[in-house]
Structure formats: C-alpha cells, structure tokens
Amino acid sequence: MNLLDQYAAIVGDDVIYHLRQLAAHLRGMHVVHVNSTREGGGVAEILNRLVPLMNELGINTSWEVITGDSRFYQCTKKMHNALQGNREDIQENLLHHYEKINAVNGNALNSKLEGADFVFIHDPQPALLLRSCPGRKGRWVWRCHIDVSHPYRPVWKYLREHVKEFDASIWSISNFAQPLPHPLYLIPPSIDPLGDKNMELPADDIEAYFKEWGISKNMPVITQVSRFDRFKDPIGVIQAYRLVKKNVPVQLVLAGGGATDDPEGARVLKEVRTYAGRDPDIHLLELPPDAHRAINALQRGSDIIIQKSIREGFGLTVTEGLWKGKPVIGGDTGGIRLQVINHHTGFLVNSPEGAALRIRYLLKNRHILENMGENARRFVLENFLITRQVREYLTLIVALIYGSTERIELNIPVPETNAP
Numbered sequence: 001m002n003l004l005d006q007y008a009a010i011v012g013d014d015v016i017y018h019l020r021q022l023a024a025h026l027r028g029m030h031v032v033h034v035n036s037t038r039e040g041g042g043v044a045e046i047l048n049r050l051v052p053l054m055n056e057l058g059i060n061t062s063w064e065v066i067t068g069d070s071r072f073y074q075c076t077k078k079m080h081n082a083l084q085g086n087r088e089d090i091q092e093n094l095l096h097h098y099e100k101i102n103a104v105n106g107n108a109l110n111s112k113l114e115g116a117d118f119v120f121i122h123d124p125q126p127a128l129l130l131r132s133c134p135g136r137k138g139r140w141v142w143r144c145h146i147d148v149s150h151p152y153r154p155v156w157k158y159l160r161e162h163v164k165e166f167d168a169s170i171w172s173i174s175n176f177a178q179p180l181p182h183p184l185y186l187i188p189p190s191i192d193p194l195g196d197k198n199m200e201l202p203a204d205d206i207e208a209y210f211k212e213w214g215i216s217k218n219m220p221v222i223t224q225v226s227r228f229d230r231f232k233d234p235i236g237v238i239q240a241y242r243l244v245k246k247n248v249p250v251q252l253v254l255a256g257g258g259a260t261d262d263p264e265g266a267r268v269l270k271e272v273r274t275y276a277g278r279d280p281d282i283h284l285l286e287l288p289p290d291a292h293r294a295i296n297a298l299q300r301g302s303d304i305i306i307q308k309s310i311r312e313g314f315g316l317t318v319t320e321g322l323w324k325g326k327p328v329i330g331g332d333t334g335g336i337r338l339q340v341i342n343h344h345t346g347f348l349v350n351s352p353e354g355a356a357l358r359i360r361y362l363l364k365n366r367h368i369l370e371n372m373g374e375n376a377r378r379f380v381l382e383n384f385l386i387t388r389q390v391r392e393y394l395t396l397i398v399a400l401i402y403g404s405t406e407r408i409e410l411n412i413p414v415p416e417t418n419a420p
Helices: 003-011 013-024 042-056 070-083 092-114 127-132 153-163 203-213 234-245 265-276 292-301 316-323 352-364 366-383 386-402
Strands: 030-035 060-065 118-122 139-144 168-171 184-186 221-225 251-256 282-286 304-307 328-331 346-349
Touching: 003 013, 003 042, 003 386, 013 386, 030 042, 030 092, 042 060, 042 316, 042 386, 060 092, 070 092, 070 153, 092 127, 118 127, 118 386, 127 153, 139 386, 168 386, 203 292, 221 234, 221 292, 221 316, 234 251, 234 265, 234 352, 251 292, 265 282, 292 316, 304 316, 304 352, 316 328, 316 366, 328 352, 346 352, 352 366
Parallel strands: 030 060, 030 118, 118 139, 139 168, 168 184, 221 251, 221 304, 251 282, 304 328, 328 346
Antiparallel strands: none
C-alpha cells in the first residue's frame, strides 16, 4: 500500500482524490523547501512528511537545510524573540554575521534554488537566501511559523526589507500576518497521523515508557511537551501544578529538548530544574529530537495535556495532544486559540491560577474530561492533519501559477494509482 492509500484509510478516499486532482497540474515541477534544522521543532516534523507526500503526488520536491555557527543562531534567536514581542536590540555586527552566513549558504545552494519552479523559505534563518539567487527562474514564498502579531518594530522593519521581495508569504493565522507588497496566504500547520509521534500505540508500550521514567499510573498525570523556552512558560506550569496538588493528588511531566537552532534551551532547562526542586512528582524529561515514539506514549498515557505558552506560533504539541483524545489546557495566545475551544476541546487560560482551576475541574469530572477528549480527536481529524496542509500548499502553487485567471479547471482525469 502506498503512502497516499494509507492516509485514505484515515481521512477518506475523497480527500486523497482531491490531492491528486490538484497535483495533476503540477507533475514534474521542481519544488524546494529550505529551513535551518532537520530535527527538533515543528517545521522539521512537518517537512519530514510533507516532502515525501509531494513527491508521491508526482512533484519533484527536495528539502535543504542551511548551516550556521553559534553567533548566527544567537542572532536568529534574538530575532525570533523580537518578532514575538520581546524588546531585543540586535547589534549591527550580529546582523552583518547573519547576512554573511546567509550569503555562504546561498552560494552553496545556488544551483539547486535558482533552477527550482517554487522555493519555500521557512522562517527568518534562511530569509536572505533570495539575495544570493539573482538568476532565479521560479517563484519564492516565505513561510513564517512565528507569532508576529506584535513584533518589536526595529527588528521587523529590518526583516521586512528582505521578505517583501518574495512572490508571496504564508502565515499560520490571520493575526500573525504583517502588511507586505505581495499576496499573503493563511495555512495552519498540521500533524502526521502515520508518524511515530501520532500513530496508535499498544498499551504495553505506554506502560513500559512510564515505568522507565518512574511515572506512576496510580495518580493523574498532566503533561507539557515543548522546547525548554521561556515563551512556553514552564515555570508557570509548575506553579499551576502546585496549586492543583493542594487539593488533588497529581503528577507533572515537563518533557522536551532543544533544537540545533535554539541556543537558549540548556539555560532555561537549568532554571526549570532549580524551580522544580526535589519534588518527586515533577518529572523533567530531556528527550532527544527523535524521541517521537516516547512522546507519543507520554501524551497517550497522560490525563490532561497542558501548553501554557505566553506566545505561540501555532502549537503542534496541542494538536498532538488533541489527536490522542486528550483535553488541552492552553495559553490564550497564537495558534492555540484555533485549536482549544473552551468547554469543547479544552480550556484557554491566562494565568497559573486559571490553569489550576481548569485542571482540578477536569480531574474531578471524568465524564467531561472523556467527552472533551472525543471532541478533540474529531476536531483534529477534520482540520489539522497533513493531508489538509498538502492540499493548501498545492492550491497556493496553482493560484500563483494561474494568477488572475478567473477559472481554473481541475476536473480532469487523475492517473490510476491504486495498483498493488
């Protein structure tokens, strides 16, 4: 069974047929995705499945990763924080270094990028590659995964001068989008239901992981999975847990790790360890970037998923938790608002006290917790699986190719691909 047929078993044959209809117009085209890391973080996880799916649809798709040194990632981390609203003045010498590293990568990738029909540049790290490809023949799209709703203006002004030259840009939700002189598209991220992080798991596997980590199955478990990043508010999560524990026996798991393009993770983890102290019911799990099956087991074995972010681009860990049939307590910010529907798939909160109130409520009302979990899985099935994101990428490509054409005829025969 090929990859598309496996997805059809989950999302239905009609969804896959629509993908093949769109892709039939684009067969043989060369598409390149570029980001800054092959593992760690939501962008890499999406590309790990998006690229093979586009290839299976007959579109020649590749994925390139830029390289950089510590000063480059120091600059891009400051840029990321500033775009999400922190006041981060970036020194001129760091910006020059950022430009230099982009130029080095641009020269190395020039032949692959200039000949492509479409190039998707993900986030600020490789945003300046456009300058290194003056002879490009195709269209270039900047894909922003960050919450840029209230950026620190000097940094956004700098970046805008570069990304305004793209043919289009993609944003996760409308509130993030900033005015640019080209078409703007809204495409929320998605998860892969067939990947190790989201596939069904035997109960024995879940129990084995919990035993390895020393997490008791005799006490409720609330879990946050994310990078150790201040925007994820791990300290606030511990504060909420301590408030819950005054009334209800509970365990807290904070699980995550770093990514090659995030130099702050180790420092934040140290702060979290200090704040957690010696509490035996707080489990801090520093997991490698490829611990997908372990994260899957952790989310499936938990009672409630929490993602108490202060700022969030989209929050794929929220999507993952909902897909496992778990209600999510989420920070009232960014893309979490698209996924956590109050009293339906979980609760939005703005403080540790609010999070603690909702956690206690769900733990004391198990029938509501289970009903929310059922709603949550159905909501992701209908809105946030990878097949929907592929469809929207293909629709964007078709739209940019045909431009102002009033009607695009897609009702053409689709090649038969169901042969064993």
